[in-house]
Amino acid sequence: MDTSKLYYFLLLLSTVLWIFPSIRQYKTHFFFFFLLLAISDPIILITGGLFRLSISSFIYPLSSALMVISLLDIATLRKNKLGLVLYLLVIVYIGFLTSEENVRRYVVVLNYFIIIFIILKDFIVAFVNDKKINLFLLMLIFYLFTSLLKMFNLIIGFTDAIAFFYITTFFQILFGFFFSIFREDNPKVVIQF
Numbered sequence: 001m002d003t004s005k006l007y008y009f010l011l012l013l014s015t016v017l018w019i020f021p022s023i024r025q026y027k028t029h030f031f032f033f034f035l036l037l038a039i040s041d042p043i044i045l046i047t048g049g050l051f052r053l054s055i056s057s058f059i060y061p062l063s064s065a066l067m068v069i070s071l072l073d074i075a076t077l078r079k080n081k082l083g084l085v086l087y088l089l090v091i092v093y094i095g096f097l098t099s100e101e102n103v104r105r106y107v108v109v110l111n112y113f114i115i116i117f118i119i120l121k122d123f124i125v126a127f128v129n130d131k132k133i134n135l136f137l138l139m140l141i142f143y144l145f146t147s148l149l150k151m152f153n154l155i156i157g158f159t160d161a162i163a164f165f166y167i168t169t170f171f172q173i174l175f176g177f178f179f180s181i182f183r184e185d186n187p188k189v190v191i192q193f
Contacts (some may be wrong), residue, residue, distance in 0.1 A: 004160060010169045014176065015041040021156040021179035028183050030140075032070035033086035033115075036063045060096035061104050065091040071118045105155050109148060116144050133193040138182045 006143045022038040040063040065088060069077070077084065094107050123137040147167045153164050182189050 007162065009110050010166065010173070011041075011045075014169055015045060015166040016026040016175055017173055017180070019066070021176060024180050025183060026187060030071075030184060033067050034179065036067050036070060039063075055160060058104075061091050061095045061111070063106040064108045064115075068111050068118070070116050071115060102155055105151055108152050110150050112144055112151070116141055118150075119144070121147070127162075134184065135189040135191065136179075136182055136186070139178055143172065143179075146175070 018034075018041070020032065021163045022034040025034045040059055044059055069084060069088075091107060094104060098104060119137055119140055123134060123141070126134050126137070127134045150165070150168050153159060153161060
């Protein structure tokens with residue numbers, strides 16, 4: 001299989017596979033987060049393939065911002081309505097009106113750092129208060145780091161882009177399988193001390 005076919009195969013496999021975690025996480029705290037992960041790539045592939053529109057520069061900043069919001073609890077959302085509206089307006093502004101692609105990528109990186117911080121906080125609170133290590137949260141943090149590494153490679157190009165895409169996409173496919181099987185509330189992913 002030549003490299004272009006392998007690239008498209010991995011891209012398609014990853015896109016299809018990430019639909020299953022959103023189904024598996026239905027009615028959990030992470031459902032909307034995984035749903036946003038599941039629909040972002042298909043929207044970009046469909047609009048790019050069928051309509052020849054390139055909206056990835058807008059979709060990724062917006063979906064990453066919505067992923068941040070999806071992880072917040074209802075009380076936080078109610079208390080910070082104005083801040084959230086302003087946050088989304090800034091993201092929409094950057095997505096539509098900024099012609100600099102790296103600025104959009106920095107927004108995605110910033111949002112992913114916020115997501116990691118939120119999940120890491122939950123992980124630490126569960127460890128300190130309940131003496132639990134939640135492997136689901138740990139795997140989610142590792143997944144997010146692979147996404148961050150992909151984005152950093154796009155921004156600064158620290159390694160061969162195609163080879164790095166293959167490696168990170170392979171690991172993200174493994175993460176997708178994990179999230180398709182396990183939920184955060186599954187006792188098998190919790191180590192109690």
